[in-house]
Amino acid sequence: GESVGLHLPTLSVQEGDNSIINCAYSNSASDYFIWYKQESGKGPQFIIDIRSNMDKRQGQRVTVLLNKTVKHLSLQIAATQPGDSAVYFCAENKAQGAQKLVFGQGTRLTINP
Amino acid sequence: NAGVMQNPRHLVRRRGQEARLRCSPMKGHSHVYWYRQLPEEGLKFMVYLQKENIIDESGMPKERFSAEFPKEGPSILRIQQVVRGDSAAYFCASSGVDGYTFGSGTRLTVV
Numbered sequence: 679g680e681s682v683g684l685h686l687p688t689l690s691v692q693e694g695d696n697s698i699i700n701c702a703y704s705n706s707a708s709d710y711f712i713w714y715k716q717e718s719g720k721g722p723q724f725i726i727d728i729r730s731n732m733d734k735r736q737g738q739r740v741t742v743l744l745n746k747t748v749k750h751l752s753l754q755i756a757a758t759q760p761g762d763s764a765v766y767f768c769a770e771n772k773a774q775g776a777q778k779l780v781f782g783q784g785t786r787l788t789i790n791p
Numbered sequence: 792n793a794g795v796m797q798n799p800r801h802l803v804r805r806r807g808q809e810a811r812l813r814c815s816p817m818k819g820h821s822h823v824y825w826y827r828q829l830p831e832e833g834l835k836f837m838v839y840l841q842k843e844n845i846i847d848e849s850g851m852p853k854e855r856f857s858a859e860f861p862k863e864g865p866s867i868l869r870i871q872q873v874v875r876g877d878s879a880a881y882f883c884a885s886s887g888v889d890g891y892t893f894g895s896g897t898r899l900t901v902v
Contacts, residue, residue, distance in 0.1 A: 712891070
């Protein structure tokens, strides 16, 4: 079946450092990938997305890399801030804007002062 | 735009009671999705609905769970005869051309 998983369940970094969160997916037919941030007691919040015809996309302090050869997705957060502490999920979909999302387990990112 | 609205935020039910969770999609969104999240886990898809139609219910348990999205009013996720294993956070999302938006969830506790 389809599955999206993460390599590391927890990650601690010093404030100001860069962080990298990884994700492996198994469905080669997926066309669209999203990173979500979830703070305690809240719903998932969209961070950045990437389509399968791209290998890199940058946002504000965040970069998503997609390696379709090894079915690997990563989220890079630059100059981490205390507000970046949260659980980060990758998710995959067949197409943007429709159908179900398949989520990974999540990585808890803690930013140390 | 108030975003995706879910209520109640917290719901406590005794075993055997019914739980009704409500979701109003974002304005202009006609697709609604329900997901369940257990502690320390990712969200698991349950059901995808459009107005008056269930499009994909592959993630719904076969018994006790049902969902609807009527022509008027919010989408409802109904859990009959709740058991302790139903305790979880239930998230609704809606989508349109601008992508997915999640609500803040309903945290169901079965005692």
